[in-house]
């Protein structure tokens with residue numbers, strides 16, 4: 587492959603994207619702060635002109651410098667400078683994927699919801715609020731309690747969400763989300779959270795990975811089960827349709843992670859879209875015929891897409907999230923996994939462990955759901971517990 591891919595962001599998603607690129611002799615240049623982050627560790631530049639860049643993925647000058655070295659730009663995070671991407675996209679032979687317009691919509695969660703609603707996508711109710719107790723009280727009057735208050739921007743792993751359970755919490759909510767632009771969502775009484783990774787080729791064709799169940803703990807993705815098991819056999823096809831229709835409203839090639847809520851009556855609502863490989867698609871590395879990372883590269887480089895089919899009967903992904911600053915807790919779970927059949931350990935090479943930080947994950951594959959549960963049990967038992 588003679589094309590060079592630039593990646594804004596050098597964390598774990600960039601690391602797995604870079605590892606997939608290495609297998610195809612695709613050169614990648616990574617922009618992130620520091621010389622030895624998770625992604626930069628796994629790919630040494632083949633030539634000096636392909637050296638990684640030390641700088642912020644929000645710094646316009648650094649993004650321009652990256653654009654000089656590559657044929658196509660992509661992102662592992664949507665919190666980047668969309669205006670500079672607009673400016674450089676026409677100078678790049680293969681452009682910027684996802685498109686800067688898509689990044690601009692997605693990075694403001696309120697704008698994203700407005701966009702999806704305008705295109706007729708199934709969503710829960712939401713509304714704009716100001717950062718005042720009166721405005722939040724008015725939203726609670728209209729949407730009810732509990733009320734999900736969210737930061738419009740720079741949100742991840744639930745950092746930016748506050749659940750208002752009663753009106754005595756208004757000051758606490760405003761303090762927790764101080765200085766951030768806000769909006770409110772009606773509480774969605776979901777029975778399950780589900781997700782679909784959708785891939786769009788450069789030609790505009792769209793294919794989906796299987797529907798998975800995602801289990802969140804303290805607003806962070808904890809476990810993923812693939813495929814989704816549901817009593818109603820029509821749910822997976824409907825969820826894939828909802829996810830694909832949502833992605834069709836956005837521009838650009840590559841993978842999109844679509845998070846959804848499954849309700850008691852079988853209806854499916856969108857939660858949010860990530861315009862890039864996603865935590866709920868890590869399992870595809872071991873469990874699918876082509877990983878989300880490889881398909882993202884194929885899509886942005888105009889190569890044929892690979893099959894998204896599961897190649898095992900049952901799979902799970904367990905996130906290894908720091909409980910404290912003790913890295914040894916994480917390595918202990920990884921050690922346990924080495925003795926579990928069907929387990930693949932992914933540690934991210936982060937310099938320090940912190941409470942709530944994603945440090946790695948373990949993918950499990952198994953010949954049946956029962957075998958999967960049995961393999962998962964010792965891993966769950968080995969997880970570090972947060973200090974009380």
Ligand code: ATP
Nearest residue numbers: 734741742743744745746771772773774802805858
């Ligand atoms: P991510 O790391 O996925 O980007 P985020 O910080 O953008 O997370 P959301 O996906 O908006 O946060 O919300 C995190 C979690 O909070 C969801 O996965 C879900 O469990 C819960 N949640 C979000 N919105 C609602 C809602 N309207 N009603 C009920 N629960 C919700």
Ligand code: MG
Nearest residue numbers: 741742743858
């Ligand atoms: Mg999000």
Ligand code: MG
Nearest residue numbers: 743845857858
């Ligand atoms: Mg989310």
